[in-house]
Amino acid sequence: MQGRLAGIGADERPLSEGWNLVLTEEGVCALPSDVPMSSQFIPAPVPGTVAQALEVAGRFDREHPYPLNTRDAWYLCRLFDEQPGDVVLRFKGLATLCDVFLNGDKILSSESMFETYDVPVTLQGGDELALCFRALEPRLAEPGPRARWRPQMIAPQGLRNVRTTLLGYMPGWCPEIHPAGPWRPVSILRPGPVIIRDLSLRPHLSEDGEGRLYASMFVEGEIAEAVLRCGDFEQAFVQNGGGHYVATLRIADVEAWWPHTHGTPRLHDVSIAIDGVSHDLGRTGFRRIEVDRGTDGSDFALIVNGIRIFCRGAVWTTEDIVRLGGSREIYAPWIASAAAADMNMIRIGGTMAYETPDFFRLCDELGILVWQDCMLANFDYPKNDKTLLGHVEAEVRQLLLDTRLSPSLAVLCGGSEMYQQAAMFGLPERYWASPITEEVIPAVVAEVRPDVPYVVNSPSGGAMPFSPDAGVTHYYGVGAYMRPLDDARRADVRFAAESLAFAHVPQTRVLERYLAVPAVHSPQWKSRVPRDRSASWDFEDVRDHYLNALYGFEPGMLRREDPELYLDLSRAVTGEVAEAAYAEWRRAGSGCNGALVWTLQDLLPGPGWGVIDSTGEPKPVWYGLRRAFRPVQVLLTDEGTNGLDLHVINELGSALDLDLSVACLRDGQQTVVSGRRELSIDARAKENIACTDLFGAFFDTTYAFRFGPPSHDVTVARLHSRATGALVAEAFHFPLGRVKAFHVAEIAAKAAQIENDWFLDLQTDRFAQSVHIDLPGYRAEDDWFHLAPGALRRVRLFARIDTPLDAEPTGQVRALGSRRIFEI
Numbered sequence: 001m002q003g004r005l006a007g008i009g010a011d012e013r014p015l016s017e018g019w020n021l022v023l024t025e026e027g028v029c030a031l032p033s034d035v036p037m038s039s040q041f042i043p044a045p046v047p048g049t050v051a052q053a054l055e056v057a058g059r060f061d062r063e064h065p066y067p068l069n070t071r072d073a074w075y076l077c078r079l080f081d082e083q084p085g086d087v088v089l090r091f092k093g094l095a096t097l098c099d100v101f102l103n104g105d106k107i108l109s110s111e112s113m114f115e116t117y118d119v120p121v122t123l124q125g126g127d128e129l130a131l132c133f134r135a136l137e138p139r140l141a142e143p144g145p146r147a148r149w150r151p152q153m154i155a156p157q158g159l160r161n162v163r164t165t166l167l168g169y170m171p172g173w174c175p176e177i178h179p180a181g182p183w184r185p186v187s188i189l190r191p192g193p194v195i196i197r198d199l200s201l202r203p204h205l206s207e208d209g210e211g212r213l214y215a216s217m218f219v220e221g222e223i224a225e226a227v228l229r230c231g232d233f234e235q236a237f238v239q240n241g242g243g244h245y246v247a248t249l250r251i252a253d254v255e256a257w258w259p260h261t262h263g264t265p266r267l268h269d270v271s272i273a274i275d276g277v278s279h280d281l282g283r284t285g286f287r288r289i290e291v292d293r294g295t296d297g298s299d300f301a302l303i304v305n306g307i308r309i310f311c312r313g314a315v316w317t318t319e320d321i322v323r324l325g326g327s328r329e330i331y332a333p334w335i336a337s338a339a340a341a342d343m344n345m346i347r348i349g350g351t352m353a354y355e356t357p358d359f360f361r362l363c364d365e366l367g368i369l370v371w372q373d374c375m376l377a378n379f380d381y382p383k384n385d386k387t388l389l390g391h392v393e394a395e396v397r398q399l400l401l402d403t404r405l406s407p408s409l410a411v412l413c414g415g416s417e418m419y420q421q422a423a424m425f426g427l428p429e430r431y432w433a434s435p436i437t438e439e440v441i442p443a444v445v446a447e448v449r450p451d452v453p454y455v456v457n458s459p460s461g462g463a464m465p466f467s468p469d470a471g472v473t474h475y476y477g478v479g480a481y482m483r484p485l486d487d488a489r490r491a492d493v494r495f496a497a498e499s500l501a502f503a504h505v506p507q508t509r510v511l512e513r514y515l516a517v518p519a520v521h522s523p524q525w526k527s528r529v530p531r532d533r534s535a536s537w538d539f540e541d542v543r544d545h546y547l548n549a550l551y552g553f554e555p556g557m558l559r560r561e562d563p564e565l566y567l568d569l570s571r572a573v574t575g576e577v578a579e580a581a582y583a584e585w586r587r588a589g590s591g592c593n594g595a596l597v598w599t600l601q602d603l604l605p606g607p608g609w610g611v612i613d614s615t616g617e618p619k620p621v622w623y624g625l626r627r628a629f630r631p632v633q634v635l636l637t638d639e640g641t642n643g644l645d646l647h648v649i650n651e652l653g654s655a656l657d658l659d660l661s662v663a664c665l666r667d668g669q670q671t672v673v674s675g676r677r678e679l680s681i682d683a684r685a686k687e688n689i690a691c692t693d694l695f696g697a698f699f700d701t702t703y704a705f706r707f708g709p710p711s712h713d714v715t716v717a718r719l720h721s722r723a724t725g726a727l728v729a730e731a732f733h734f735p736l737g738r739v740k741a742f743h744v745a746e747i748a749a750k751a752a753q754i755e756n757d758w759f760l761d762l763q764t765d766r767f768a769q770s771v772h773i774d775l776p777g778y779r780a781e782d783d784w785f786h787l788a789p790g791a792l793r794r795v796r797l798f799a800r801i802d803t804p805l806d807a808e809p810t811g812q813v814r815a816l817g818s819r820r821i822f823e824i
Contacts, residue, residue, distance in 0.1 A: 004197060004198055005118055005191065005197055006197060006198075007189075008196040008272060008279045009193075009195060009196055009274065009279070010088075010191045010192060010196075011189065011190045011192070012090070012187050012188070013187060013188050015046065015077065015079070015129070015186045015187055015188055016045075016046050016047070016186075018077050018078060019043070019076070019077045020041040020044060020075070020076050020077070021043075021044035021053045021075055021076075021181075022035060022040060022042070022073075022076075023073055024039070024071060024074060025071060025072070026071055026134070026135035027134075027138075029074065029132070031101065031104060032076065032104055035074050035076075042054070042056075042057040042059070043056075043057075044075055046075065046077075046182050046185070046186055047092070047093070047182055047183055047184050047325065048181055048183065049179060049183050049323060049324055050068050050073045050180040051177050051178070051179075051180075051322045052181070062175060062177060062321065062604070063175075063604060065175055065177045067176075067178060068180055069135055069136040071135055072134055072135055073132070073180055073181060074130060074132050074133075075130065075131040075132075075181070076128065076131075077130075079126070079127045079129060080126060082125070082188065083123070084122075084123050084124055084125045085122070085123055085190070086120065086121075086122050087122075087123055087189060087190050087191075088118050088120050088121075088189040089107070089121055089189075090117070090118050090119075090185075090187045090188070090189055091110070091116065091117045091119070092116050092186070093113060093115075093183050093184025094113065094117075094181075094182055094184075095164060095179045095181055095182075095183045095324075096110075096111070096113040096163065096164040097111055097133065097136060097139060097162075098131055098132065098133050098134070099131075099132045100119070100129075100131055101128075101129070102128070103128055104128070107119050111162070111163065112394070113163055113164045113165060114163055114353075114391075114399075115163075115391065115395050118189075129186075131186075133180045133181060136164070139158065139162060140159060140162065142158060142161070144160070144161045144382065145382045145384075147160065148380045148422070148427060148431060149427065151378035151417075151421050152534050153172075153173065153378065153533050154351075154377075155533070157379075160380065161382065161388070163388070163395070164179065165179055165324070165351075165375065166350075166351040166352075167179060167317075167351070167353060168321075172533050172538075173351075174317070174321060175321055177321055183323075183324045183325055184356070194219060194220070194222070194223055194274060195220040196218070196219060196274075197218045197219075198216075199215075199216075200215065200216045200401075200404065200448075201214070201215050201270065201281065201405055202214045202215075202404060202450075204288075204451060205254070205256055206288075207288070207306075209254065210250055210252050210254065211251040211254030211256075211286035212248060212250050212286075213230050213248070213249040213251075213270070214248050215237070215246065215247045215248075215249070216240075216245065216246045216247075217245050217272075218244055219243045219245055223274055224275050225273075225275055225276070226273070226274055226275075227273040228247040228270075229249075229271045229272070229273065230249050230268050230269070230270050231269055233249055233251050235247045235249035235250075251268075254268075255268075256285070256286055257286055257287040257364075258287070258305065258367060259304060259367050259368065260367025261309075261344040261629075261651055262304070262344070262651050262652070262684070263652075263653045264367070265285060265364065265366065265367030265407075266286075267283040267364060267365065267407075268284055269282075269283055270282060270283060270405060282361065282405050283364065283405065284364075284405035284406075285364060285407030285408075287304060287407045288304070288305055288451070289303070289304050289410050289411075289452070290302075290303045290453065291453045291455075298461065298469070298471065299470075299593070300461065300471050300472050300494050300495040300593060301494075302410060302411070302453075304410075308593070309344070309369075309594075310585075310586060310592075310594055311369060311495070311593065311594030311596070312342075312344060312345065312594060312628075312629050313338060313343035313344060313345035313346050313347070313368070313596050313597075314338065314343060314346060314347075314596055314597045314598070314600035314611060315346075315347045315348075315349050315497075315498050315596055315597070316346050316348050316355070316599070316600050317601055317602075318352060318353065318603070319601070321604075324353060328358040328361070328362065331355075331356075331359050332362060333616055334612070334616070335359070335362045335366055337612055337622070338366075338368060338600060339367070339368060342626060342629035343629060344367065344368055344369055344629075345369040345371060345410070345594065345596060346363065346369075346371070346596075346600065347370075347372075347373070347497055347596050348372050349373050349416050350377035350378075350413075350415040351377045357403060360402075360403045360406040360408055364406050364408045367408075368408060369408055369410035369411075370408045370409050370410055371410060371411040371458075371497065372399070372411065372412050372413065373414075373415055373458060374392065374395075374396055375395070376392070376415030376416070376418065376436065377415055377416040377418065378416065378417050378421050379418065380421075380422070383434055383436075388436075389436060389440055392440060392441065393444055396444045397444050400444065400452075401448060404448070404449065409449070409452055410452070410453070411453055412441070412445050412452050412453070412454050413454070413456075413457065414436070414437030414441050414442075414454070414456045414457050415436075415458070416458050417457075417458070417459070418434065418457055419432040419456075419465035420457075420459055420465050423464050423465050423466065424466075432457075432465065438456060441454070442456075459473045459474045459497065461494075468491040468492065468493045468496070469491065469492040469494060471495070472494070472495050472496075472497050473493060473494065473495065473497070474497060474499070475491065475498075475499040475595065476499065476500075478499075478500065478577060478581050479499065479500050479577075480532075480539070480542055485549075485580050485584075486584075488581040488584040489584045489590075492591055493585060493591075493595065495593050495594045495595070496595035497596055498598040499581075499595045499596065499597060499598065500574075500577065500581060501539055501542070501598040501599075501609050502542055502574045502621070503529045503538065503539040503542070503543050503607040503609070504543075504608065504610065504611060504620070504621045505567055505570045505571045505620070506605065506606070506617065507613075508567075508774070509617075509774075510613055510615060514606075514615065515528065515606050519559070519566070519567055519607075521559070525606065525607070526540075528606025528608060529606070529608075530608055540607060543570060543573065546574070546577050547566075547569050547570060547573045550576060550577070550738055551573065551737075552739050568770075568772070568816055569816070571621075571784065572620060572784055574620070574624070575620055575621045575624020575784055576738070578597065578625055579624050579625075579628045582595065582629070583635045583636070584637065586633065588688035589688065599611075601614065618783075620772075620784040623785065624784065626782070627729075627730075627782070627785065630729050631649075632649065632650050632651070632656065632658075632719070632729060633648070633649040633729050634646065634648050634717050634719040634728075634729045634731045635648075635649070636715060636717050636732065636733040640702060641702075641704045641705065642690070643690060643700075643701045643702055643704075644702055644733055645688055645689070646662065646690070646691060646717055646731075647686060647689075648660060648687045649685075650684065650686075652683060653684065654683050655682050656680070656721070657679075657721075658679045658680075658681060658719055658720065658728065659676065659678060659679070659719070659720040659721075659722050660677045660678075660679045660689070660719055661675070661717070661718045661720075662674060662675050662676075662691050662694050662695075662715065662717045663715070663716050663788075664701060664712040664714075664715045665714050665766075665767055666711060666712045666713065667713065668714060668741060668743040668766040668768075669789055672699075672712045675691070675693075676694065677693075701715055703735040712735065713767075714732060714733070714734055714735075714741045714767050714788075715732065716730065716732055717730065717731040717732075717733075730788070739817070741767060741769055742818070743766045743768065743769070743815075744818050744820060745766045745767065745768040745789075746764065747763070747764045747771070747822045748761075748762070748822075749761070749762050749813045749822050749823075749824050750824070751824055752794075757796065757797075758796075758797040758799070758808075759794050759796055760773060760780065760813075761792055762787060762792070762793040762795065763789075763792055763793070764788070767786070767787070767788055767789060768786070768787040768815035769816045770784050770785070770816035771785055771787045771814070771816075772815075773813055775797065775809050775811035777803035777809060777811075778797040778798060778799055778800060778811075779797070779798045780795050780796075780798075781795055781796040782795050787815070809824060810823075810824055811823075812824065
């Protein structure tokens with residue numbers, strides 16, 4: 001049997017029940033019959049991992065892991081319910097060195113975690129299927145071709161010769177939980193009288209707005225008719241000889257798919273009817289994505305459907321470091337949280353693992369672009385290893401086939417930081433390139449998904465591959481390198497595939513439940529703080545640097561003398577840094593086309609990189625990013641002696657009528673100067689306005705000229721919809737620094753129910769900084785936000801899972817820099 005078997009005309013059933021697991025010493029058992037029946041078998045989920053099975057059995061603790069790559073792991077299953085006959089066993093992912101046995105005979109040896117295998121077999125009835133995951137440690141210790149550089153963050157170096165994830169092998173970055181087991185589904189396929197192979201589907205959006213769906217397949221058996229359907233349109237297949245059928249379906253003026261920040265992610269049902277029997281293939285969207293590298297080749301911007309898109313979002317890690325993957329239901333809350341923060345891109349980095357088609361389908365539906373790295377990172381991969389090249393080619397081909405209908409797949413990248421590593425070790429440019437990234441992968445992309453732009457490596461471009469002012473960069477000037485905030489502008493970032501890494505502190509309720517230890521002082525706390533291996537600092541030190549820079553407190557002293565204030569400042573500061581950086585990157589005149597934060601989610605509860613903690617609760621920084629990512633936005637930028645500039649952004653597909661207002665406040669209360677303008681802004685446009693244009697006269701908004709004592713401590717810009725009067729966006733500037741804008745405000749907070757939804761109405765007599773809403777039964781739509789005096793601020797509340805439907809919100813509201821607590 002040749003070619004990849006499609007599900008059409010075949011009965012596919014998951015083999016997810018009846019599996020048992022036992023660990024044996026490395027190399028002791030060559031065959032299933034060698035496994036002693038007296039061994040301690042435990043039930044094992046499939047798909048799943050060894051760590052997952054052991055954790056469920058109470059024999060593994062993800063917070064204190066032990067090595068799982070030193071022993072063989074045997075998965076055994078008796079196929080009592082399967083009838084005899086010819087079938088195909090499909091293995092979607094085996095981590096990593098795996099021998100597969102059927103009735104004691106070896107039918108497959110896998111050496112790649114990332115490949116799908118279809119194995120034709122004949123069942124006898126009552127068959128035994130056995131999977132032996134061989135200990136990986138001995139393979140990692142084997143000598144390989146001499147590497148020209150050795151990355152410090154990954155151990156051991158032998159991982160460059162094995163096709164497995166780096167998750168679990170990056171000390172300081174993630175828990176050292178070694179992946180092993182059938183981490184993707186195992187299923188059995190029974191082909192029908194008609195067999196479909198090598199089904200290829202490719203959507204395309206032409207420049208004149210016509211949607212085209214190209215399809216081809218090989219048919220074994222006799223059929224009278226095959227019809228391709230997309231939405232309300234259909235097109236008959238024509239036979240092209242040798243059982244090869246092709247069709248091109250055309251839809252004039254099709255509704256295009258857009259990132260949700262710029263339009264509607266429109267999807268269309270796709271199916272194939274064989275002799276009148278319809279087979280659902282999922283949904284697709286029509287979009288056109290191109291990369292604009294500028295006239296000099298140094299730029300990098302995604303052009304979607306002819307429109308330049310500012311990409312913002314985060315780098316995905318994994319939804320569960322033990323399970324390493326999940327179903328649609330498991331992915332949904334994470335991707336929904338990204339969309340709720342107005343993220344329009346998620347990057348799956350080369351140190352992680354490929355995700356399932358369900359992941360991409362959710363991104364399709366929610367309008368989130370996916371930047372997909374190949375699982376290659378940091379290493380000097382062997383250039384002449386034909387087996388390795390073959391594995392990479394196969395995994396990339398299967399990824400692209402599995403996501404063939406997904407419009408969300410926006411960029412396919414050759415991997416992460418290989419070029420950067422070579423350059424930082426002082427090697428000349430000729431050593432950076434690899435046939436894997438320069439030849440093998442782009443050839444597969446051009447063949448299977450030419451609609452997806454290819455990037456050779458992340459970062460790449462410029463005098464050095466990591467230069468922020470050209471191509472794609474990993475920008476940590478603001479962040480790990482502790483540069484001042486204005487470096488976000490000075491660096492002239494074009495596109496940051498990752499940026500702004502901090503040890504983000506979770507909400508109090510999460511720490512009280514999952515990590516109730518003294519912050520920083522406890523070894524358990526410190527073990528959750530990410531760090532670069534062998535570095536003399538960690539990412540809590542980075543956060544502390546900006547706490548001092550923005551608020552003027554000495555972190556070490558504050559931790560000792562006022563730990564509660566230290567944690568609150570720590571929660572607030574990373575959101576403030578993120579908002580400031582994105583204001584620079586999104587302002588009118590910026591050359592930046594996108595930036596993704598590192599990372600979306602944590603792997604354990606605590607002060608990790610994630611903007612969402614491992615329990616699914618957004619951290620304070622998530623709210624800051626949500627404000628920074630608004631499609632309709634107002635920004636304030638400090639232009640020194642040029643004063644404050646206002647930047648109004650409308651990324652939506654229609655023009656807007658807005659009211660723009662600015663007020664400079666003394667003591668957070670008294671208006672010193674103000675201005676207002678009615679503004680009509682075109683679809684997908686930006687406008688830059690000097691604050692003095694609204695005032696009608698000179699005013700030292702930035703306190704740059706210093707003619708006498710300062711006249712104000714905060715400037716507030718507001719954007720309202722002229723049609724509804726609703727507040728659309730706000731921006732704030734602190735000419736004297738944030739501490740000078742700490743005020744003891746009187747905040748009035750009242751819960752209000754409108755139909756079936758709860759809201760919190762807030763008002764303050766003076767400016768209140770980083771207002772935190774703490775409601776045990778509810779999560780606020782916005783949190784850790786600045787509250788200006790005057791108008792009512794209404795915040796929507798979302799009930800937590802365990803909150804009764806009729807429960808009235810109760811809790812507390814407080815502002816940073818004030819000890820006052822306001823009860824609700």
